[in-house]
Amino acid sequence: MTFALELRDVSKRFGSVEALARASLRVRPGTVHALLGENGAGKTTLMRIAYGAMRPDAGTVFLDGIAANLRSSADAIARGLGMVHQHFALVPAMTVAENVALGMRGRYDAGAAAARVRALGQATGLVLDPGARVETLPVGAQQRVEIVKALARDARVLILDEPTSVLPPGEAEELLRWVRRFRDQGRCVVLITHKLREALGIADDVTVLRRGATILTGPADTLDEPALVAALLGGDEREGPTSSESSATLPPAISPAAILPRGPLPAGNPVATLRHVSITDARGRRALHDASLDVHQGEIVGLAAVEGSGQHELLRLLAGRLTPTAGDVTLPESIAFIPEDRHRDALVLGMTLLENVALRGLGARRGRMPWGELRDSTESLLARFHVRATGPGALARELSGGNQQKLVLGRELSSHPAMVVAENPTRGLDIRAIASVQAQLRAARDAGSAVVLHSSDLDEVLALADRVLVLHDGRVQVVDTPTRERVGRAMLGATIGISSGAAPADVPTAG
Amino acid sequence: MSPRGPARLPAFAGPVPLAILLTAGIVGVVAVVIAASGFDVAPAFAALVRGAVGSPYAIMSATLVRATPLILAGLAVAIAFQGGILNIGAEGQILAGAALGTTVTLLWGRTLGGGAVILALLVAAAGGAAWAAIPAWLRRRFGVLEVISTIMMNFIALYGVGYLVRGPLQEPTRIYPQSPTIPAATQLPMLVPGTRLHVGFGIAVLAALIAWVAIRSHAAGFRLRVVGASPSAAASAGQVDVPAAITRAFLVSGALAGLAGGIEVTGVTYALYENISPGYGYTAIAVALLAGLHPGLVIISGICIGALEAGAAAMQREAGVPLVVVNVVEALIILAIVGARAAIARRERTTVEAGT
Structure with a gap:
């Protein structure tokens, strides 16, 4: 059988980190395929390779059964792939129509661009005001702009990276309903997600990655939550x-x-x-x-x-x-405060864990910084809150997302x-x-x-x-x-x- | 967008090895630039070295005198950049300080005597801070980019000084576009008798050491670095009043540059004239970047660039190599540092992405 998108034995290393080890993914035509895995399991890397944003060290990407040597995302787009990243790639100060037209060739015609957005809205149900500036739109609408952008380039395989994590429940359900309709038109969606219920609820097939390898893959109706949890976490750990x-x-x-x-x-x-x-x-x-x-x-x-x-x-x-x-x-x-955007509001990524811990209450601090005491308290905090790091001198940037959040919690809760x-x-x-x-x-x-x-x-x-x-x-x-x-x-x-x-x-x- | 001050210097960047490394690098660049401009490298180089470090007199009267405003203005730039403020206006702040310092010495020099020097330096610092306060307020109130406003303020200061030395502050004969010589009592004493090295150099070094300690171990210094590295985290996680912290850093930066101007008048030129600063405020950016925005290393990089400029003057006198060669070298240094930093940032980004 020909797959709409297939990644076969894909490997990728970043320095000493093996992000993917002979991972595989097969997306049948006209299906929703859920890609599951813990943070760092390689989901995003695998999809970036499928999308041409990154080249694999080994392995092959097939599109409609033909080996595709994708040199760039533009290559992938030209072959009918579309990807919506978790963090949107929109120009906030530009209008919806301008964002959709951005990156296309030829002359920019404002009227035609707006008409295209309206036509796509009618055809797909993703209705948007072409003249609205993106920065004035709520998150859900910005996400629709991203999807419309991909569809305007005739995407047949749409990769959505944790699309519902930024949406409120009502809008998330609406998006998933839209995904189903899109699939029913014979196209494919690869859904990267953390949510098991979502995966089982919407996907036709499910693939689970762990530590860069494909652990489990199969039709969703043959799987249940315990099976997915076992695959995600691994029995031995x-x-x-x-x-x-x-x-x-x-x-x-x-x-x-x-x-x-x-x-x-x-x-x-x-x-x-x-x-x-x-x-x-x-x-x-x-x-x-x-x-x-x-x-x-x-x-x-x-x-x-x-x-x-x-x-x-x-x-x-x-x-x-x-x-x-x-x-x-x-x-x-x-008061302890744990803001949702920890990279922006809770941590200074380029500073050490010690300095990040010293951040709490800095506004009211006077005189000398008690670096010695702070180092001791950071060390005990790392131990107590199980932050996996080389020590207080490590940079916040070097930690995984989970460990960064543990550091924030530790800093805020330890007092x-x-x-x-x-x-x-x-x-x-x-x-x-x-x-x-x-x-x-x-x-x-x-x-x-x-x-x-x-x-x-x-x-x-x-x-x-x-x-x-x-x-x-x-x-x-x-x-x-x-x-x-x-x-x-x-x-x-x-x-x-x-x-x-x-x-x-x-x-x-x-x- | 903002120059991220390296919170930590690379491990190899201990002051002494760094100084050796820098000197070697600068020597190489100078040699290439001289050769590329069609001059004989050896005699030109000999003149440059003689002029910069050839004798104790050259070191003290040329290099260190030249280094003094560079250290103070470099410090001004380093502190601003650490706080994420792109203060390109040190030149204007130097001129504002020099103009006000001159005014004070001329008005009260004869009555106050030595006390007038101290007053003049304080007023010069206040003048620099006031000159910086305008772009600081524009940024805080209207979000005006300080890169642009500070450069514009430089031109206002330059032409303002031009007006003063042809108008209210012009010398009594009304021939030269400069102020009268300031009273002898208001001239800075010499640090080393028999040379031209004045106590201003000591003040500059002291200021740099104080700033070093403050940034390293005081809450205000840490606040400055956090505000520069991530204003949103400073406000949210640190509950820092970010606009106030930025304004304060801007004023301190302006005050240091203003002090440099006041010291230049009372320690070197003894009069105000239009070209009192041959671009110290711009060279200061090279000094600050060369030091990795580290206040302590600003002393070393200030002396390095000071030596380069002092040597260049001798090189022009003795070997006929134009002074602008040194400007080319300074520009190359800035480009190299900015480029290297961008490359490092890019590498760090890709390493981070590998984690996902």
Whole structure:
């Protein structure tokens, strides 16, 4: 049988790192193919080779059964491949039509380019305003621009690198529905993902990579989650940092079983209090509207919201990184903040782990830097939080994503903060790292900290939270019996017998 | 976009080996440039070396005197670059400092005597800071790129000094475009009697050492490096007031350059005139980059470039090789460093991508 895309025995080394060791992938025509693997398993490298962005040391790429010697991405595009990277490659200041036309040959005709975007929107259902500037679009729409860009070049095989990780649940489902329709037109999608449920739900075939080699491949209906987990993690490995973590083979975020929050609990003293707080940004957009809430000792407050509902601002407000335009805010002295973009907001990649640990509280620091003490505390932090690194002198850039996040958690949590504010703390991490991060948040809660957690993965919010708040259009609501369905509807603004979180009387207070 | 100050120098970059390496490199480049311009390398070189380090007098009166403004202005550039501020305006800040320093000595030199020198240097530093405050404010308030605004401020300062020495500050005979000679009491004392090496050199070295200690072991210095390396992480993880930190660094940078101008007037020229700085503020960029933005190494790179410029003057006198050869060498040094840094950054990027 001819495969639309086949990679056969592909190997690739980067210095001493063997990224791919005779990995193979076969994509049947007219199918969705899920590519699974932990971080560093080689998924992205394999797809970059398929896309011509990188050349393999050994092995061959076949397109429609013909060996293809791809010299560049342009080669791959010309042969009907399209790829949407996790981090979009769009020009923010340009319009949708200009971005779609970018890289094409010949004269640029604004009218024709706009017409092409409209026509593609009609044909594929990916409707976009051709004249809108990309920087004004929400993430979901930017992703559609990337897909339309690939389709405008007649992509028959579309590679999507963790497309749903940047999307809120509603939009993620919409994208997956679109992927199915695209497949039904006889084209192919390779879906790189971390989410087992997503892979099993949508894919026709599944391939699992581990340490650069193809471990498992087969039709999705012959596979189940335990089989995938076993393939992903490997049976022999016992690298889990602590026994409690290694026993958690499957973190709750990925488990399909609905684990309900503990619900109202004997809460401790409130450590943070917001009363009638509003935030209006520089452009006059109201990000947060008359929000009132209490966060108590020893609870995890889950904050569910679709992208752009004001959670970004609310979390920064709680973390003391933003001042409100109206209302009263009472915050504790020490707050840990785990921002979603750790490369940008949590770490200085070009600096050492020691310097990154010294970053906490730097704004208020005066006088000499106690480098000696900081080195000792960094060393103990690396050990306690199981950060795999050569030592405090290693550069943050040299760590894997999971170890970087462990470093951030260690830095923020080791001083036993009164409150922890975490924004998508497990984004982009592999299963093992996710389990570790979630365990740390629970441990902080059990040690008496108040934890506020937002995740765009609703299952994660439900699995970790003791109490769920929903933020929609800048307004805070409490969901009393937070089932997946009720929370999901509240996130979209549907009214379903929820009590408003705005009235302080509704907030349980303990003396 | 911003010149990422190397937080750590490569392991081989201990001060002494680095100095030897640099000297060897510079000598090679100079030789090639001289030969390429059609001059005999040997006599030209001999003149250059004699002029720079040929005698104790050459070292002290030529090289180290020349190095003094380069060290201070190089320090100004290094501190700004470390904080992610592309201050190309050291030249203008030097001129602002020189003009204000001259004014103070002329106004109060006779009444205050020696005290006027100290006052003049303080005012010169304040003048440099004030000159830097304008682009700093423009950046903070309107997001104006300081690369452009500081260069423009250089021209304003240059023509401003041109106006002063033909107008309010012109010498009494009204013949020469320069200020009167400053009172003897306000001239900086000599560091080594019998030479032209004034105490300004000591001030420059001291400033560099203080900056070294501050960047290495003080919170303010670490803050500066973090703000330069990642403003977003500084604000979010460090809760640093980034705009304030940038403004402060900009002012310190301007003050150091202004001080260089004040020292040049009170220690070397004893008068203000248009060409009081033969591009010290621009050469300072080479000095700072050569030192890897390290405040301590700025002393060494400042002396190296100072020697080069002092030697070039002798080379022109004795072997007829034009002075601009040295400008070519300085430009080549900057290009080599910037190119090498880009290459290293590129290699680091590919290594990181290998991890995914």
